[in-house]
Every structure is written in C-alpha cells, then in structure tokens.
Amino acid sequence: MAPNIPGGLLTTAMAVMPHTDVERALEIALSLDVPFWPQLPNYSYYEDMYVQAAEHFPGIVLDIEKRTLRFSIDKFAEELEETLLRFDDPTLFDVSKTYSAVYHRFLALDHSDRPAIRGQLEGPISFGFNVIDQDERPIIFDDTVRPFMLEFMAKRINVQLARLKQLNANAFMFVDEPGLQFLFSAMAGYGDLKAKGDLDQFFSQVDRPRGIHLCGNPDWDFLLNLDLDVLSLDVYTNAEVFASYATAIKKFLEKDGVIVWGIVPTGFETFQKEDMHSMIERLENVWRVLWSKGIDKEQMIAKSLISPATCCLVNPDKERTVERAFGAVNEMAARLRDRYIA
Template identity: 25%
Template sequence: MSWLKPCRATGIGSLPHQSEPEALAVIAKAMPHWPHWPQLPGKMPEQGFVVQYVQPLLSLGVLKAAALKDPVFPRLEDGWEEKAAEFYERYLAFMNGDSGAEQVFALAGEAFAGLDAFIKNFAYYFPQAEGVKGHVSGPLTVGLQIKDERGRACFYDDTLREILVRCLIVEAVLEARKLKTLGLPVLIFIDDPVLFLIGTSTHITLTREVATDALNTIIRALKAEGVKVGVHACAGIDWSILFDLPLDVISFDAYHYFTGMALKAQGLAGFLAQGGKLAWGLIPTSEEAWQETPASIQERFEEQCRELAGRGVDVALLRQNIIWTPSCGTGALPIDLAEHIYGLLAGVVAKV
C-alpha cells in the first residue's frame, strides 16, 4: 500500500500570519490529512528563508548577519578558524550520536516557534492526519545568498559550501526526528528554487554535479532517518536534475511551469514507474489566484493530463501519485490572498 493516499494536499511552508494559532487553523482547514508546520517570516525575521536553518552558524560566530540580513562568513576576523573548527567538532559529535552535541543545533527559539506550536497542538488541530510535512531551505539557494568576505556567493567556495551543507544536514535531521515523535509518516521538502540557474549563461561556473551533490548529501541523511524526501523548485528547471536523484517527491509550480515538465515526459514517466510522486503546485501563489476557482483549476489539470497522455505518461498512475499544493509558499502575500489560495486548494481536493 502506498504511503500517500490519492487526493491529499499539503503546503510549501510559509504563511503571512502573525500568530501560530491563526496559521494552524488555516492549515487544518485546507490540508487535514498531510499538514505542514508554519513558517511565519513576516512575524519573525529568524524564520526567513536564508537564515532560519543557519542559526547554529550564527550562534557560533561562523556567520555574521546584521539584523539577520545579508549573512557573511567573516573569515578575515580574528578567531574565525577556531569558530569553524568548533562547528566541525560539534557536527562530528552529533553525527556520532553524542546527545550533548545537539544543544547548539537545537530547533528552538523564535526561529522554530511554528514547529513547536505545530507539535504541541497537533492533536487539537489535526485529528485526521495521516502524515506530516516539514521543510528545510536548500543548499544552492541559501549558498548563493550567503556571501564570503569578498562578497562572493559562498556556494562557490568548497570550504564554505561544506560548512553550510553540514549545518543544513543537522537541522534537517533534527526536524525529522521532532516530526517523527508524532507517530506518523514524515515527508520533508528541501526547498531549492534557484536550481533553475544550473546551465544558464549567467552562472557558467555553477555545475550540475556540485549542486546535486550538495542536495544528495542532505537527501541521504534524511533517508537514513526513515522519512520521505522531496525537493521543491518553483521555477522552470531542467527536471532531469531531480529525476536523477533518489527522491520520493518532486514538487513544482504546475501553474506556470507545466510545459517544462511536459517536455520531460519520458523522465516523468520513469519517475512515476519507480514509485515517485508529484507535488502538483497548480494553485498559483500570486494575484492570479483571485481569478481561479476549484472548477477552473480542475479544468486546467484535465488539460495537462491530456497533454501528458499524448506524450506517453500513464495518467492513471499519475492521478494516484499526486499530492496537491500551492505553487510556492505564501509568506510574502497578503493574508486574505493566502487564505484564498488555501481555500482553493481545499476546493480542488474535494473535486478531484
């Protein structure tokens, strides 16, 4: 039996609300079977995409960020190498099972208030839950935002990239372990939208091999925890990049970037045949959502299915292996629009 029943929904992560109870209520109404915990970047800058999962590096002084903006690896400062060595010591101790080493990596405080509220209030909000969904920021997207002492993206530096990836591994593993305490299957998305830059003329030194190796390192660490793993990319990437990784779910913006996925129909068919699932982001996370209804979204989906069938995809198999989602997170949107998007999602799931 599949770990995911048909006609289920989940979210990408962020919401624009200012309180956890409000966000949890929205999630509970739209996705009662596979809820996600809420990130509220508008309430707490610590929950911003770039800084949320590098809190250990900030606390150790390996990274610096004024007001949690524009993080930098300050390698020219006195004592930086010692701080980096301390990070590695704690990382290795954690990976070797030293529970005392978890303190610096703990998912706590304002950065993870949404996760704490989700777990503490889970039984109240989600009595029908069949699984839970988490998320971690992706190494390429974060690594192109955080700079070195010269203002260069840290992802291009082998040493700094290694530090970043190791930090993301520990945070992802700790999140998986926290969510597993709920006693349900766990799915974690690695959110890495700038994968679309691979192969572009503006980033000719960004290689597919280095980017996918960073992703795969985190995927393997999560798989070792016994959880399902997906990658979310809300732009038009070369989907073969993800088809070649050991993923359970590929999450994509099916509203704006379906054509790119359709052009990779052979790879999609192979991914489905091997048990892969698609997070079908057909609810637009933009003003366009105001023009849509559950019926119009369903009509668009049927058109997509006809096109994929014409390209050799087993549409019956596809329908059995979809989890419905918004096309991206909603944290930067007005509250009424975000709630409309979640309402559309619930309406679509009720119709399909």
C-alpha cells in the same frame, strides 16, 4: 522508494506564509490533509527561510535589526572546532523557539490521525548561493565551506524529520531549493554537473522520505533523476514545460515518487483571474498530455498531492488571498478525488 508518503490527491502546501498572527497561520496550515509548521518572515526576520537554516552555522553574521544575513570566513574558522565538537548533539541542528514561533507549537499537537505531516528546511544550493561572504562571493563557491555546509544541512533535516516521525510515522521533509533554477544559467559559475555531484552526496546523507520543493523552472530531467521521494512544483506557471518531460516523470513515478502539483495561485491578481473550473482545466490539460505519452493514470493519481502554486508574502490584502487559495486547494482536491478515485 517511500510508499509511506500519501498521494491520492490529498492536500498540502509550502510553508512560507504572510501571516503575522501565529495562531491563525497554524490554523490555516492545519486545514490541509498533510499539515506543516508555517514559516512567518513578516512576523520576524528570524523566520526568513535562509535565516532559519543559518541557525548555529559557523561564520554567520546576522543583523536582525537591519535584516541582513552575511558570512565571515574568519568567524567560520573561529567557530568551526566548537561546532564540530557538538556534531552529535541534536539541539545544534534543530530549530529553536527563537527562530520559529510555530515549530514547537506544532510539535506539541497530536498529529497521529493525519495521513502524514511535513517539515522543511532551506536546501544547501539555495543557501550557498544566497549567503554572501566578506568578499561579496556566495559561499557555495568556497571549496572549504561547501562540503561542511552539505553535511550540516543534511543533519538539520535529519534531526527535524526524526522529531516529526515521533508524531506521525509518515512524516517527510521538503528541501526548499529555489536556487536550483539558476544552476542552468551561464551566470551561475557553479555548473549542473558539480551541483548534481553535490546534491547526490547531500541526499545520500539525508534520511528518507525526502524531496525537493521549488517554484522556479529548473532542468526537470536533472531534478527528476535525483534520488528523491517527492517533488513539489509550481505547475500553474510551468505546466507546458513540465508536461514535456514525460519520460523522466514516468521513471520518477515508477520508482514510487510522489508529485505535489502546485496549481492554485496565491498572488492577488492571478488568483482573481481564476475560478475552480479554469484551475482544474489547467491541471487536467497537463495530466492528459502525460497520460497520452504513456504515463499510467491510476498510478499517477495514487502518487499525487495537490497544493498552492507558490508562496506569497506581498499581496495588498495581506493573508486573505493566501487563505482563500488554501480553501480552493481543499475544494479542488475534493472534486478531483470524486472524479478520479472510485
């Protein structure tokens, strides 16, 4: 799979941050072993992860003032041909300065001494569920729009990854897919078999290394059996459930997959309840279960990164708890490396 994604209990994080100070957000992102460019929706609605993914997508109706993102099939029909004429133009698929205050600053830095760097984009399933058309239907149900959307988002990821790889050969991408947990509810109306086919098609168009990040609780068998190089999850919340999927986790690790263990909570109240000992204990409890079920300890440690559990935009102390959580991630990873890596 992708041996160039580092493991060894180094640190990274998901990209959505509560900051309105652009330089400070970048400084905090760079404090981790595997840095990324932050997404700052509190700074601008352009930085909302769905809005960022929607840049140049035909048919999008964006109202920055009202903070709404919609879709019009008539506008899609009008704009599609012109979009297709530009399908070989990387600038169509990259993130512009308008849509990210940080991305281009991140690209201007020297990351050559880092073990890796990371980018991200909202995934097609979540984007398709979240963006609503003129009939109040998610565009994922539109058989004309959906195949185009899969190809468009794959190109967006590939263009960003190519830019990041110019700065660091070990660059990789998170495809953020919070919507995956809804696939398995009766309400979704877009079943897991359809999604599996679409995601297989999508990832066949996405350059390696690539992976999925989500904070929810999907069908882990489904996710671990996709052709991914890295899986980033909230193990703080989903510890017991995830630990019960040892067979699929073992197979994923044996294919050289990397797991990003999101263990440090970023919510104000939850973070207050924990200390370093309790968080390490929570993570090690999951690990011990997996080791007892035949997962190779050294192999797993070699293929593990440590991160915060989730993003958080709504803390009463704004960015302070999130910054403390990033610090705790670094401290925890250092302690775990002392314990498990000779």
